[in-house]
Amino acid sequence: MAIEVDAFKRVPVREQDAQVRAKNFDEVCLGYNEEEAMAEASRCLECKNPRCRMGCPVSIDIPKFIHEVKVGNFAAAYEVLNTYTALPAVCGRVCPQETQCEQKCVRGVKGEAVSIGKLERFVADWAREHGLKPQVRVKKNGKKVAVIGAGPAGLTCAGDLAKAGYDVTIYEALHKAGGVLVYGIPEFRLPKSTVVAHEVENVKALGVDIETDVVIGKTVSIDELLENYDAVFVGSGAGLPKFMGIPGENSNGVFSANEYLTRNNLMKAYRDDYDTPIYVPKKAVIVGGGNVAMDAARTALRLGAETHIVYRRSEAELPARAEEVHHAKEEGIIFDVLCNPTEILADENGWVKGCKCVRMELGEPDESGRRRPQVVKDSEFVIDCDCVIMSLGTAANPMLANSTTGLNTTKYKTIEADEATGATSKARVFAGGDVVSGAATVILAMGAGKAAAKGIQDMLGTTPEPIEE
Numbered sequence: 001m002a003i004e005v006d007a008f009k010r011v012p013v014r015e016q017d018a019q020v021r022a023k024n025f026d027e028v029c030l031g032y033n034e035e036e037a038m039a040e041a042s043r044c045l046e047c048k049n050p051r052c053r054m055g056c057p058v059s060i061d062i063p064k065f066i067h068e069v070k071v072g073n074f075a076a077a078y079e080v081l082n083t084y085t086a087l088p089a090v091c092g093r094v095c096p097q098e099t100q101c102e103q104k105c106v107r108g109v110k111g112e113a114v115s116i117g118k119l120e121r122f123v124a125d126w127a128r129e130h131g132l133k134p135q136v137r138v139k140k141n142g143k144k145v146a147v148i149g150a151g152p153a154g155l156t157c158a159g160d161l162a163k164a165g166y167d168v169t170i171y172e173a174l175h176k177a178g179g180v181l182v183y184g185i186p187e188f189r190l191p192k193s194t195v196v197a198h199e200v201e202n203v204k205a206l207g208v209d210i211e212t213d214v215v216i217g218k219t220v221s222i223d224e225l226l227e228n229y230d231a232v233f234v235g236s237g238a239g240l241p242k243f244m245g246i247p248g249e250n251s252n253g254v255f256s257a258n259e260y261l262t263r264n265n266l267m268k269a270y271r272d273d274y275d276t277p278i279y280v281p282k283k284a285v286i287v288g289g290g291n292v293a294m295d296a297a298r299t300a301l302r303l304g305a306e307t308h309i310v311y312r313r314s315e316a317e318l319p320a321r322a323e324e325v326h327h328a329k330e331e332g333i334i335f336d337v338l339c340n341p342t343e344i345l346a347d348e349n350g351w352v353k354g355c356k357c358v359r360m361e362l363g364e365p366d367e368s369g370r371r372r373p374q375v376v377k378d379s380e381f382v383i384d385c386d387c388v389i390m391s392l393g394t395a396a397n398p399m400l401a402n403s404t405t406g407l408n409t410t411k412y413k414t415i416e417a418d419e420a421t422g423a424t425s426k427a428r429v430f431a432g433g434d435v436v437s438g439a440a441t442v443i444l445a446m447g448a449g450k451a452a453a454k455g456i457q458d459m460l461g462t463t464p465e466p467i468e469e
């Protein structure tokens with residue numbers, strides 16, 4: 001039966017039931033089928049000056065790919081996406097579309113914006129299920145580029161350079177490629193063995209070589225890479241966790257979200273067939289209000305804990321995506337907002353037994369434009385818990401910059417790089433993604449990888465030559 005389309009409302013997307021999914025690690029959102037995708041695509045007005053496109057950091061021709069979905073030509077829709085992004089199945093799932101393309105969609109003025117992210121995801125999944133692969137259509141140009149880090153920035157830069165005829169090798173410190181996509185974002189939001197591994201394979205299919213278990217700055221230096229490569233791109237991310245510096249933070253049962261999530265996602269601690277140890281709390285306090293905090297909370301919940309988010313501002317200021325907050329609440333996570341930890345309490349064996357907090361209220365806006373949280377006098381109280389997961393954001397690891405002469409950094413220890421070209425203070429070295437911007441988003445890291453790929457091509461003065469059919 002054909003789906004009836006209401007021009008002002010999205011075709012609803014199927015999801016796992018909240019009570020069921022709170023106990024498993026399977027993907028929450030089930031995506032559109034062909035009929036649903038075509039119905040949703042028919043809501044697009046195919047604007048001549050598409051505002052959605054202006055909201056996309058990699059400028060995907062959104063009306064063009066949506067048109068192909070509308071007429072049922074899914075392979076052509078994939079071709080369009082493929083021109084702009086190496087990771088459409090990832091972006092369709094985790095990009096904050098509600099503040100980017102979808103926020104600008106004209107359909108959103110009087111009703112609900114077109115579900116651009118869900119359509120992107122549908123096309124990428126359809127292409128995977130039907131064995132479609134991106135193609136290289138240019139001759140090799142004899143130039144070699146080394147890429148440090150196989151996260152979204154590195155994969156994008158490498159993919160674009162391979163498509164332009166370069167020989168590219170990615171060096172990745174971990175045993176798996178994907179960066180935060182494999183170690184940070186949980187399986188229930190972004191499946192690893194199907195979605196992430198497939199998009200990494202697509203980058204390899206362009207001719208990119210990926211060497212894992214190589215820590216640049218320790219195993220090999222950037223200067224040594226420069227002896228063998230024409231250029232180097234640094235996309236090493238911002239994986240260094242931050243802590244609050246409060247008493248008791250060294251107690252047993254206090255984790256950084258990065259460690260907790262890495263054990264579970266990359267090292268598969270949640271699966272019976274893996275030996276990775278993970279602490280399964282009875283009651284966990286997650287400190288922070290961003291995507292990372294939501295991921296840590298929803299992971300602890302699925303492992304079996306009663307889970308509280310403790311956030312110092314109000315719900316309106318939560319930096320996490322609205323969809324993640326909505327899902328977390330549906331699953332039963334308790335939000336203790338306007339509340340800030342001051343001390344972690346431990347028992348005689350050094351194990352967490354509580355989190356001392358103060359109540360907060362919002363004052364005048366600070367330099368970020370958000371209202372400054374202030375302590376409410378005499379408001380101290382204790383949340384009994386046996387685990388605290390600090391999810392306060394991450395910083396760039398200074399190891400690479402410290403081991404490389406002439407590579408300038410900012411006061412935040414991020415690498416200084418030109419936004420338009422990725423060029424750094426060191427000749428032939430480019431950088432982009434979280435290592436330059438600080439912790440940001442997948443699509444911004446991809447945008448930076450793209451800009452650097454273009455910067456490298458401009459520096460090396462090569463023009464792609466098509467392969468004759």
Ligand SMILES: Cc1cc2nc3c(=O)[nH]c(=O)nc-3n(C[C@H](O)[C@H](O)[C@H](O)COP(=O)(O)OP(=O)(O)OC[C@H]3O[C@@H](n4cnc5c(N)ncnc54)[C@H](O)[C@@H]3O)c2cc1C
Binds near residue numbers: 184217291432
């Ligand atoms: C838990 C979590 C949830 C998130 N959720 C979202 C979300 O929903 N939506 C969104 O858009 N963004 C989200 N983000 C942010 C997003 O994942 C990052 O902004 C993005 O991954 C940055 O990409 P990148 O390539 O710069 O770095 P990364 O993804 O961090 O990749 C860097 C890679 O470099 C490797 N590396 C580091 N140092 C070296 C070295 N010396 N030698 C070799 N390799 C090295 C690392 O091992 C890593 O694989 C989330 C982040 C986290 C932590």
Ligand code: SF4
Binds near residue numbers: 051
């Ligand atoms: S702005 Fe909205 S309606 Fe217009 S082309 Fe983009 S997705 Fe379609």
